[in-house]
Amino acid sequence: MCGFGFGRLELPAFSCLTPAAKPRLAVILNCTRPLLAAICVSFCSCCWMPLATAQSPEAPNRKHQDPSDKFAQLDPWWPTPGDQRIASGAPGPAYWQQRADYEIDVTLDDQTQRIIGSARIDYHNQSPHTLSYVWVQLDQNRFRSDADDALTETAPSLQPRISFSHMKSILARRSFDGGYRIKSVTDAQGKPLPHKIAGTMMRIDLPEPLAPETGTQFVIDYSYNIVNGKTIRARSGYEFFEEDKNHIYEIAQWFPRVASYTDFGGWQNKPFLGRGEFTLELGDYRVRITAPSEMVVTATGTLTNSEEVLTPQWRERLERAKTADKPVFVVTPEEAKANESVRTETTKTWTFDAKNVRDFAFAASRKFIWDAMGTEVGSDTVMAMSFYPNEAEPLWSKYSTEAIAHTLDVYGRYSFEYPYEVAISVNGPVYGMEYPMICFNGPRPEDDGTYSKATKYGLISVVIHEVGHNFFPMIVNSDERQWTWMDEGLNTFLQYLAEQEWEEGYPSRRGDPEKIVAYMRGGNQRPIMTGSEEILQFGNNAYGKPATALNILRETILGRELFDFAFREYARRWKFKRPTPSDFFRTMEDASAIDLDWFWRGWFYGTEHVDIAIDDVELYQIDSGDPDEKAERERQEKDRREPTLSETRNEGLKRRIDWQPGLKDFYNSPEYDELKVEEEDRKSFQKFLDGLTSDERALLRRTTNFYVVDFRNVGGLVMPIVLRVHYADSTSEMMQFPAQIWRHNSKQVGKLIVTDKEIVRLELDPRRQTADTDESNNHWPEKLVPSRFKLFKDEKKKNAMQKAAQDEKQADKENGAEEKKSDDDDKVEPVE
Amino acid sequence: MMVHGFSTASTVCTYLAALLLMHPVHETVCEMEWDPQRGRVEIALRLDRLDEQWIEHRYRTAGADKETEQDWHVPLLEKQFLLDPVSEGDSKKQLSGRPYRWIGRKEDGAHVWWFFETAKQTDEAPKSIQTRLLFDRHSDYTHRIQILNKLPGGAAPKAVVLTEQRPKQALTFPVAP
Numbered sequence A: 001m002c003g004f005g006f007g008r009l010e011l012p013a014f015s016c017l018t019p020a021a022k023p024r025l026a027v028i029l030n031c032t033r034p035l036l037a038a039i040c041v042s043f044c045s046c047c048w049m050p051l052a053t054a055q056s057p058e059a060p061n062r063k064h065q066d067p068s069d070k071f072a073q074l075d076p077w078w079p080t081p082g083d084q085r086i087a088s089g090a091p092g093p094a095y096w097q098q099r100a101d102y103e104i105d106v107t108l109d110d111q112t113q114r115i116i117g118s119a120r121i122d123y124h125n126q127s128p129h130t131l132s133y134v135w136v137q138l139d140q141n142r143f144r145s146d147a148d149d150a151l152t153e154t155a156p157s158l159q160p161r162i163s164f165s166h167m168k169s170i171l172a173r174r175s176f177d178g179g180y181r182i183k184s185v186t187d188a189q190g191k192p193l194p195h196k197i198a199g200t201m202m203r204i205d206l207p208e209p210l211a212p213e214t215g216t217q218f219v220i221d222y223s224y225n226i227v228n229g230k231t232i233r234a235r236s237g238y239e240f241f242e243e244d245k246n247h248i249y250e251i252a253q254w255f256p257r258v259a260s261y262t263d264f265g266g267w268q269n270k271p272f273l274g275r276g277e278f279t280l281e282l283g284d285y286r287v288r289i290t291a292p293s294e295m296v297v298t299a300t301g302t303l304t305n306s307e308e309v310l311t312p313q314w315r316e317r318l319e320r321a322k323t324a325d326k327p328v329f330v331v332t333p334e335e336a337k338a339n340e341s342v343r344t345e346t347t348k349t350w351t352f353d354a355k356n357v358r359d360f361a362f363a364a365s366r367k368f369i370w371d372a373m374g375t376e377v378g379s380d381t382v383m384a385m386s387f388y389p390n391e392a393e394p395l396w397s398k399y400s401t402e403a404i405a406h407t408l409d410v411y412g413r414y415s416f417e418y419p420y421e422v423a424i425s426v427n428g429p430v431y432g433m434e435y436p437m438i439c440f441n442g443p444r445p446e447d448d449g450t451y452s453k454a455t456k457y458g459l460i461s462v463v464i465h466e467v468g469h470n471f472f473p474m475i476v477n478s479d480e481r482q483w484t485w486m487d488e489g490l491n492t493f494l495q496y497l498a499e500q501e502w503e504e505g506y507p508s509r510r511g512d513p514e515k516i517v518a519y520m521r522g523g524n525q526r527p528i529m530t531g532s533e534e535i536l537q538f539g540n541n542a543y544g545k546p547a548t549a550l551n552i553l554r555e556t557i558l559g560r561e562l563f564d565f566a567f568r569e570y571a572r573r574w575k576f577k578r579p580t581p582s583d584f585f586r587t588m589e590d591a592s593a594i595d596l597d598w599f600w601r602g603w604f605y606g607t608e609h610v611d612i613a614i615d616d617v618e619l620y621q622i623d624s625g626d627p628d629e630k631a632e633r634e635r636q637e638k639d640r641r642e643p644t645l646s647e648t649r650n651e652g653l654k655r656r657i658d659w660q661p662g663l664k665d666f667y668n669s670p671e672y673d674e675l676k677v678e679e680e681d682r683k684s685f686q687k688f689l690d691g692l693t694s695d696e697r698a699l700l701r702r703t704t705n706f707y708v709v710d711f712r713n714v715g716g717l718v719m720p721i722v723l724r725v726h727y728a729d730s731t732s733e734m735m736q737f738p739a740q741i742w743r744h745n746s747k748q749v750g751k752l753i754v755t756d757k758e759i760v761r762l763e764l765d766p767r768r769q770t771a772d773t774d775e776s777n778n779h780w781p782e783k784l785v786p787s788r789f790k791l792f793k794d795e796k797k798k799n800a801m802q803k804a805a806q807d808e809k810q811a812d813k814e815n816g817a818e819e820k821k822s823d824d825d826d827k828v829e830p831v832e
Numbered sequence B: 001m002m003v004h005g006f007s008t009a010s011t012v013c014t015y016l017a018a019l020l021l022m023h024p025v026h027e028t029v030c031e032m033e034w035d036p037q038r039g040r041v042e043i044a045l046r047l048d049r050l051d052e053q054w055i056e057h058r059y060r061t062a063g064a065d066k067e068t069e070q071d072w073h074v075p076l077l078e079k080q081f082l083l084d085p086v087s088e089g090d091s092k093k094q095l096s097g098r099p100y101r102w103i104g105r106k107e108d109g110a111h112v113w114w115f116f117e118t119a120k121q122t123d124e125a126p127k128s129i130q131t132r133l134l135f136d137r138h139s140d141y142t143h144r145i146q147i148l149n150k151l152p153g154g155a156a157p158k159a160v161v162l163t164e165q166r167p168k169q170a171l172t173f174p175v176a177p
């Protein structure tokens, strides 16, 4: 409650608006709604002084009706800036990161579905620290039967029944002989190195501590069984085609990979539980992949021995594809079909080089069709290429490579030019998974080659998404095992922009504020800023909500120009480097000059939702103080007033003073006028006018309306107030009040709207841009918002009526007008 | 220790395994309103269109002569999306709930809304819900039920979230004062 003793009628409320007129202006109230007890809050906020205590902004403040400060700065939560990461959110002068280069020989055993490899790793310690051991990730150990991933899985509901595929998967997981067999770990000279395997991690103890700016080499010989990607959920694996007895292999997380070591987290050696993906060191790779000769192999990087592994015809087609404006078949569907039955019993070795990548993946099959198209990126040509079996046709040749090229184009504009020579999409058992330059995408048409709209857009979306991951996190190397949203959220946001640039009305799954409303309103949530493995409702938390938040930041809070500049700045600052969440948050503010701490706090650190309501609207008009005007107004008001019931019934009642003489005096005479203006008042008003400047006198003559609209923050998340104001003259106007309107009280605020027109209707967020979860409190006067169900039913009824009317017209035309149908309702409401 | 039996769903479909999502969508959203005048629960259920396609593949072709939407949606929903579920017979394997009536479907971008309602007029709103919807596609599915009837004071009731671990929950429809 307000500490002052005034209500709405008094002057101080108005005095803030026009200080010059302060002493004498009065305000009359023409209130459209009953007063609320709390409405003076917004006007009194100036009397609340900041509390002079050292209390944390996070602790509830008991001396204010709004106990939390939603605009408190986040610096206490963020790491103190230093030379590695500076306060602007950019890498600092002492920024460092490690480096790991790999040379790997690998054999794909198609008989036993095994990988046999030897990886030589050059590890460069570019940190200022001395390291006595190196951690290596053994992701395949996730498929051991004693893996934490399996042991920490909670029970599914087995009653009343379990699906066949689910049971198959549970049993397959139990019987699969997965995990790395580490044959040897040696130094470059072949001398064994002590090592210890701990779950999905292996520690290699170095003979001598590794000093800053020095390097070490080690060699790991290993093998593992490839998981069946159709029965066990995985990020890679094989798919077996019963009909032609062929496999498609999508091979990833397939070699011992050095864990990342960073300034902000030391070794990233958290166990791999299957969900929090990974982050690794950037480096150069040379990989020699040995596979059956008739298989087509594709991988991260550039093929360096094409003359040894490709036919002259394929090489010629590939060359032609560089300048083609449509995808060109390098391996045609017919060739791929014919290849399915070839068994040469010989092998070929494909060599790939990749520079400055954080990982390496590959795919191989006899079944692969291969198409390619050169796409211009700056002054370079990138080869967009797709590999897929005939089962994926005709969908894949039409959309996959085009979607790759589209992604490079759109993402390039919002971040930086794609820096690699190839971008590849492969169809196989994995629905969608990304690696540098190569990604695996699942959607396929039906067996008869037809495909639904959902499958078509499912494919385009997943290709955009997975190719988009090249930018985040393959190049902007954020840590997925810790912060899923930093790549999935940012990538889903750009995916949305790319989809909307593909065609008008593209059915995007995420990005539109409307789409996130149900999640935001619901329970079972954790903030976006939650470790990957602890996230609840993964898709909404790490993909949908951050993508929507960024879209809202772009469209409603910063505007496209400021946002795009800041976002691009972040991408460019951290290209081939390792950002943390605070680097992103700080850069977005640094490059836009907008304090967004409230936004990160609400959207990224909290679980509240947006629900702003219009509580009340009141109208104030200027009272000039002219006693004649006042009397006239009061007279009119009196005349306008309807007589009470008793007054009506008492009409014609014989009153005592009418028949008893002597009771009447001056006050009963016609000369007496209650509202009469005294000369004294006129003189006093004139004197007041004389004391005013001409500006002040003009102000008094205004007929401006002063509306005070009270807003209530029901959901808790502070957001700008987006308001459409409808006037009596049938015009309307959009107004937007920045989120800072809530800075003194995040629960309720009043906003003064000054207009010469009459407001007849107010509408909050009419273009559904803030993810407001409850539309029913967004209107003044209150409006009954029918449920989606009722709207649909009405629509259907209407359509049925229209259809009936049409039929009727048609019938009339044909048969004359003698027969008439009726009862449209029956068409949608069968008799019960 | 208690020993329970469980059965596998009768339909085997090789197509499903192909669509194990690594980047999960894995949710449905449901708006429910109890209309005391009509004595029915009105339901709008939002599915991803890929999920709808999957369901249709699996369940529409499962029986013979499943031609109309009413014909296959209603039996599916009555088996997998149950209001006030009760066990049928002694085996406790079969559950049944309130019968439904199909109203229609409407596409909404990458999603689709299914509209249906309880078929019989009753005096009391349902008190619980149990679902199995899409758990046979992936165990991670989340079904969020938002009751649209407002609490006294105008607030919306908290949404109910159903998962494979907690497929059954109480429903409380606020009664208008």
Ligand SMILES: [Zn+2]
Residues within 6 Å of the ligand: A465, A469, A488, A491, B023
């Ligand atoms: Zn992703």
